[in-house]
Amino acid sequence: MISIAASRSQVSPLLSIAVESVNRLGCEAVLVLPPAMMDWSGLRALADAAPIPLLVAPASLRHVEAARNAGLMVLEVEPTESAIQERIILALLEAISLDLLKAGAQVVAVYDGFDSDSLDSMTVIRLGEHLERFTARDLRALETTVPLETLKAVIDVAVEIGREGREGKEVGTLIVVGDARNVLKRSRSLVFDPFKGYRRKDRNLRDPKVREAIKEIAQLDGGFIVSRDGTVESACRLIDAPFTGLSLPKGLGTRHWAGAAITKVTHSIAVVVSQSTGVVRLFKQGEMILRIAPMPRARALRWNNPDSSHSDD
Numbered sequence: 001m002i003s004i005a006a007s008r009s010q011v012s013p014l015l016s017i018a019v020e021s022v023n024r025l026g027c028e029a030v031l032v033l034p035p036a037m038m039d040w041s042g043l044r045a046l047a048d049a050a051p052i053p054l055l056v057a058p059a060s061l062r063h064v065e066a067a068r069n070a071g072l073m074v075l076e077v078e079p080t081e082s083a084i085q086e087r088i089i090l091a092l093l094e095a096i097s098l099d100l101l102k103a104g105a106q107v108v109a110v111y112d113g114f115d116s117d118s119l120d121s122m123t124v125i126r127l128g129e130h131l132e133r134f135t136a137r138d139l140r141a142l143e144t145t146v147p148l149e150t151l152k153a154v155i156d157v158a159v160e161i162g163r164e165g166r167e168g169k170e171v172g173t174l175i176v177v178g179d180a181r182n183v184l185k186r187s188r189s190l191v192f193d194p195f196k197g198y199r200r201k202d203r204n205l206r207d208p209k210v211r212e213a214i215k216e217i218a219q220l221d222g223g224f225i226v227s228r229d230g231t232v233e234s235a236c237r238l239i240d241a242p243f244t245g246l247s248l249p250k251g252l253g254t255r256h257w258a259g260a261a262i263t264k265v266t267h268s269i270a271v272v273v274s275q276s277t278g279v280v281r282l283f284k285q286g287e288m289i290l291r292i293a294p295m296p297r298a299r300a301l302r303w304n305n306p307d308s309s310h311s312d313d
């Protein structure tokens with residue numbers, strides 16, 4: 001077996017340090033989000049030497065294949081232009097869905113946070129803080145309502161809206177996925193529909209341009225209605241479903257109640273982003289089944305001009 005120290009020079013010193021420290025950090029897995037250029041066999045050697053599972057979430061399908069060929073444990077996360085925090089969340093969801101991680105586990109993530117060519121950043125993440133109430137069984141149950149690929153794309157955009165907002169402003173939204181025909185019947189337009197008139201293929205939220213449009217439109221009142229295949233059927237809709245028989249955690253307002261309510265009377269899943277907290281919640285059959293807390297944004301180094309007294313913070 002190759003020692004961790006021996007493989008250090010071939011892969012990344014920071015990753016070797018992470019692997020060496022897992023016991024002290026109390027982590028149950030190492031999650032690697034490798035940059036484009038990677039020494040896959042070196043990474044495999046490190047994975048073999050690691051005392052806990054080393055999970056790899058490559059950024060593109062080509063790299064998924066390279067990592068698999070090297071015999072690594074691969075998490076397939078849809079290629080996305082999202083920030084690293086979203087990629088980490090999606091990778092963790094995938095790991096839980098594959099039963100590779102337990103919902104409350106602690107994980108050390110190593111990624112290219114600052115420089116896109118190297119593994120330069122490391123974060124310890126407690127899943128309980130960010131992904132509450134979620135098991136592999138929950139995910140399989142969700143799939144009976146909406147295909148996972150669609151759901152992951154919705155979660156991806158929701159997590160991004162919750163973390164980033166828009167142009168410095170906090171933004172919340174409601175996205176109802178699946179059983180679109182019945183959801184449409186139980187809702188009405190608040191203003192003109194920004195997606196009206198576009199062809200179906202130009203309204204699919206797996207398309208990054210459509211995801212950008214969703215982030216923009218999320219600032220308006222009302223929610224999105226999305227069909228199982230990811231087509232945005234309508235936006236700016238007021239959801240109208242009865243609250244009877246629902247019980248939600250304290251502090252959640254009408255957006256969350258409307259999201260929970262619509263899933264009780266239709267075969268849909270509601271993804272709700274809270275404007276005030278950025279937390280994303282999933283509802284099915286009137287109940288909350290997943291809560292994703294936003295990860296703090298990595299702070300980039302900033303140069304200040306010492307001659308200037310002006311501060312733009």
Ligand SMILES: Nc1ncnc2c1ncn2[C@@H]1O[C@H](COP(=O)(O)OP(=O)(O)OP(=O)(O)O)[C@@H](O)[C@H]1O
Nearest residue numbers: 172221222223238239253254255256258274275276
């Ligand atoms: N039935 C509904 N359908 C669609 N959107 C709704 C509905 N009810 C409320 N909203 C949207 O939610 C916004 C915020 O409402 P409210 O503050 O009561 O919700 P909340 O659940 O507390 O969410 P947040 O945490 O984002 O504030 C409203 O301005 C509106 O745009």
